[in-house]
Amino acid sequence: MSSSAQIPACGVVIIGGGIMGCSIAFELARRGYVPLVLDKGPGPGAGSTSASSAIIRFNYSTPDSVKLAWESAHMWSRWAEVLGVTDDLGMARFVRTGLLVLDSPATPLRKVQQLFDDVGVPYEALSTADLHERYPSLDLGRYYPPKPVADDAFWEDNHGELIAYLNPDAGFVDDPALAAHNLMVAATAAGATFLFHTEVVGINRFDARVTGVRLSTGELVACPIVVNAAGPHSSKVNAMAGLAADRRITTRALRQEVDVLPAPQGFTIDDGGVMVTDSDLGTYFRPHLGGTIITGGVEPECDTLEWIDDADQFNDMPTAEVWEAQTTRVARRLPDIGVPVRPTGIAALYDVSSDWVPIYDRSDLDGLYLAIGTSGNQFKNAPMVGPIMADIITACEAGRDHDADPVSVMCPITGNVINLGHFSRTRPLHNTTNSVLG
Numbered sequence: 001m002s003s004s005a006q007i008p009a010c011g012v013v014i015i016g017g018g019i020m021g022c023s024i025a026f027e028l029a030r031r032g033y034v035p036l037v038l039d040k041g042p043g044p045g046a047g048s049t050s051a052s053s054a055i056i057r058f059n060y061s062t063p064d065s066v067k068l069a070w071e072s073a074h075m076w077s078r079w080a081e082v083l084g085v086t087d088d089l090g091m092a093r094f095v096r097t098g099l100l101v102l103d104s105p106a107t108p109l110r111k112v113q114q115l116f117d118d119v120g121v122p123y124e125a126l127s128t129a130d131l132h133e134r135y136p137s138l139d140l141g142r143y144y145p146p147k148p149v150a151d152d153a154f155w156e157d158n159h160g161e162l163i164a165y166l167n168p169d170a171g172f173v174d175d176p177a178l179a180a181h182n183l184m185v186a187a188t189a190a191g192a193t194f195l196f197h198t199e200v201v202g203i204n205r206f207d208a209r210v211t212g213v214r215l216s217t218g219e220l221v222a223c224p225i226v227v228n229a230a231g232p233h234s235s236k237v238n239a240m241a242g243l244a245a246d247r248r249i250t251t252r253a254l255r256q257e258v259d260v261l262p263a264p265q266g267f268t269i270d271d272g273g274v275m276v277t278d279s280d281l282g283t284y285f286r287p288h289l290g291g292t293i294i295t296g297g298v299e300p301e302c303d304t305l306e307w308i309d310d311a312d313q314f315n316d317m318p319t320a321e322v323w324e325a326q327t328t329r330v331a332r333r334l335p336d337i338g339v340p341v342r343p344t345g346i347a348a349l350y351d352v353s354s355d356w357v358p359i360y361d362r363s364d365l366d367g368l369y370l371a372i373g374t375s376g377n378q379f380k381n382a383p384m385v386g387p388i389m390a391d392i393i394t395a396c397e398a399g400r401d402h403d404a405d406p407v408s409v410m411c412p413i414t415g416n417v418i419n420l421g422h423f424s425r426t427r428p429l430h431n432t433t434n435s436v437l438g
């Protein structure tokens with residue numbers, strides 16, 4: 001069956017109109033590629049992007065990841081200028097709160113501070129006395145390792161007090177789905193087309209080259225370049241292309257809950273609330289709109305991870321069990337908080353790679369590219385993922401062997417150079433926290 005008259009001719013098909021697909025479409029359109037974004041959902045960013053805590057931070061385990069986050073943060077803070085358009089729905093806002101990272105053996109402070117020194121990310125080391133003075137509502141006890149809240153050991157006395165560092169330039173984006181919409185508007189103005197309620201069910205190939213995609217309607221969309229930006233459905237899309245599932249780096253969907261609580265005094269956006277990464281107790285929390293804070297987990301070893309085989313089948317409601325664990329951990333750190341009885345929040349999926357570092361790369365099939373494995377920590381990097389993928393696609397289509405001779409990208413604002421081989425599907429596993437912290 002040939003393409004429907006309603007499906008425009010295109011130079012690139014992007015499967016997925018989340019924050020990643022929208023960013024890639026924007027950059028490719030600017031470079032004259034004529035992208036077509038296909039998404040089975042109702043609108044841009046309606047998948048896992050809409051559930052994102054949208055924290056913009058810089059603490060990662062590897063230099064290239066820190067550089068990527070640092071450059072992207074500068075793009076968020078000048079969002080309208082980066083996009084060059086006005087969206088009638090409004091523009092997503094970067095809210096600068098700062099991020100406090102508490103010391104823990106899971107995230108030794110000195111290792112990341114060394115990376116900050118190398119990359120040029122400002123931070124302030126805080127002693128226990130500094131923390132008492134600036135954040136009097138925080139309980140500064142050391143409780144490591146994190147324990148199940150039903151375990152009596154959870155309530156044992158602390159064994160010392162914490163130190164921390166503060167990244168004053170960290171913050172969050174107030175509406176992640178709106179950010180995707182902003183990108184869609186910019187991409188459309190540059191020549192991209194978006195089709196929603198449009199599901200890809202097959203990837204066509206001839207010999208070792210992709211030739212297009214097949215839709216659930218049976219229609220074929222012919223195209224020499226296809227990008228898998230399907231978020232938690234990434235492994236399903238890779239399977240459609242017949243890509244080997246036994247690679248060293250694979251992707252899997254992981255269910256996660258984010259809970260909403262009333263913010264105690266000192267932790268609302270208006271009274272200078274700071275975001276906190278608390279690997280000592282196994283959580284993170286940040287101020288949110290409406291006088292609330294949101295909290296999620298950082299995969300402490302004592303918690304069972306809920307891997308999902310079919311990204312279309314999972315419970316998207318918060319559960320009493322996870323609510324109790326996450327809110328009790330926050331309440332231990334913030335004793336003034338009031339915890340409502342009824343769970344309030346969301347559940348959604350991360351697309352987790354084998355080492356919690358994303359794959360931004362070509363695939364084993366010529367013409368098929370991958371922007372996947374975002375591991376619950378890549379919303380922040382979306383502004384740079386468009387340029388990164390466009391550089392990889394342009395180089396590979398011109399015949400460069402990106403596997404043997406990886407492309408590098410110069411960060412225009414911060415001046416750092418990122419080696420994109422870091423995000424290769426063929427890399428040795430990176431030494432990371434093996435958690436959402438990357």
Ligand SMILES: Cc1cc2nc3c(=O)[nH]c(=O)nc-3n(C[C@H](O)[C@H](O)[C@H](O)COP(=O)(O)OP(=O)(O)OC[C@H]3O[C@@H](n4cnc5c(N)ncnc54)[C@H](O)[C@@H]3O)c2cc1C
Pocket residue numbers: 015016017018019020021038039040041045046047048049050051052053054055056198199200201229230231232233237256257258347348349350371374375376377378379380381
């Ligand atoms: C609960 C939660 C909290 C998070 N918090 C943070 C955070 O604080 N900071 C941070 O940096 N990152 C965070 N992340 C991660 C970040 O949100 C994701 O990395 C990012 O949103 C992924 O975007 P995406 O475009 O790859 O995926 P998605 O937004 O899921 O988009 C993929 C799209 O592909 C479409 N699709 C899938 N299969 C098909 C198909 N066969 N045909 C057509 N369309 C298809 C889907 O409908 C979907 O719209 C969080 C994620 C979650 C779930």
